[in-house]
Amino acid sequence: MNDPGQGIVHVVGPQLGLTQPGMTIVCGDSHTSTHGAFGALAFGIGTSQVEHVLATQTLPQRPPKTMAVTVDGALPAGVTAKDLILAIIARIGTGGGQGHVIEYRGEAVRALSMEGRMTVCNMSIEAGARAGMIAPDEVTFAHLRGRPHAPAGAAWDEAVAYWRTLATDDDATFDREVVIDAAELSPFVTWGTNPGQGAPLAARVPDPADYADPALRASVERALAYMALTPGTPLRDVAVDTVFIGSCTNGRIEDLRAAAEVLRGRRVADGVRVLVVPGSMVVKADAEAEGLDEVFRAAGAQWRSAGCSMCLGMNPDTLRPGERSASTSNRNFEGRQGPGGRTHLVSPAVAAATAVTGRLTAPADL
């Protein structure tokens, strides 16, 4: 627990340079899709499949279908990788990527940092895809160079030459293609009990009556009842008790910087509990070297040790029944953060702004 290398596997693997382009990476956790940000084929498996890998070094698989999600243009100021992936999931649905591996492409994806790319690929599973990938490029190589397990010297040049061959051919075709206009995106939050039930922060809680499909309408009704939300309520009016900043989705140094930037010189709203949890001990040390821990503490947030914390409610960091969180994690399922808890998925910047006002808020609203 106190090892300086300890942390969430999807933070530590890339940090050590163990995640490299072209690799096949499996792990007994569905957010293994994170590693696809490096152009690796990475996906989560169950316990028996882990046993199979350890026994044979292989896994029998059928070829997946391919899906291209192309994000054209540039993300507007204040719109982050988390907003982008939440918007993608809302568009294609929690089953939209089922049976597929997604390749994220386009100008807005190319412009993302490796941290942002990891956030996007991380939540591929929430869109139903086991894996999501981004073609390796100079951003990838610069991020990898000099890491403990990255090749060095002549081997580095050999590796980079190979990695450059991995990008999808220009004339490749996909089983399914989705195009997103980055300019239309804005800070995004979830209102329901699956990650596809999301909307722009500027929107209102949806009305089940607006859904023609009876099964969908029933699902929305059920979600709003669980979340204790009234149709038509502006999402900006939704008050929270708790803010969680961390997880394998948003527990990296860039995420903590984004949250600290909002909280610097501000105070957490009265009665709001704010947990800031680095994704690894290295992220924690880096953040402390930059003084981010002091920013969080001065604002009234708790600065915690590295781990999964309130993402999945497996340890004492949980919501009590009826409590509501703004969370930078990846799942807003019923009870995910504690029995009866209500979760709104948000970006680190929105989480921090929400901490200040006690209501779902974007930094631009402050």
Add this chain to the structure above:
Amino acid sequence: MEAFTTHTGRAVPLRRSDVDTDQIIPSEWLKRIERTGFGAGLFSEWRADPAFVLNNPVHAGATILLAGPDFGTGSSREHAVWALQDYGFKAVISARFADIFRGNALGNGLLAVALPAATVEALTSQVEADPTIEITVDLGAREVRAPGLVAAFDIDDFTRWRLLEGLDDVGLTLRHQDAVTAFEATRPGWLPTTVPVPAGVSEKH
């Protein structure tokens, strides 16, 4: 693994879509290290409600779960499959399964049967009207049968054969050990291993 050939039993209609594995087996159950005994935790949050369909005595002893679309989303926890099996389910029928759940289910001999949404709806309505009807899941014939209804389902030949024979994946793969060894010999030397790197050899930490 126990072979699956054909199964006939009564069904429970679970009219919910996006049933995630956190609902099937909450995370507090993941701290156990056994593979058995998870039936008590199956849908435990929902079962706390006396009106939940699994608590209806007319469905006691049912062995087939009829669920809404996108069943088994979320966490890769195989405990979800173990919980369904431990409770007594032999098959789950849904319009769409999450990929990891489906792999886990078929690996353990719990048949995940995908049928068109309209067919699942017809079966669900039929069971709601008469909980005593029996449904047959016939893997050999690749079809589901209920009174007045026969529906074909897809399953790849390899998975079907493995389930029909009750074969173990590891044993099957080890038959190809020579090919695995030959492939491993081609692995570039610069790819990482999990051997610790001595302190001070890297520029970044």
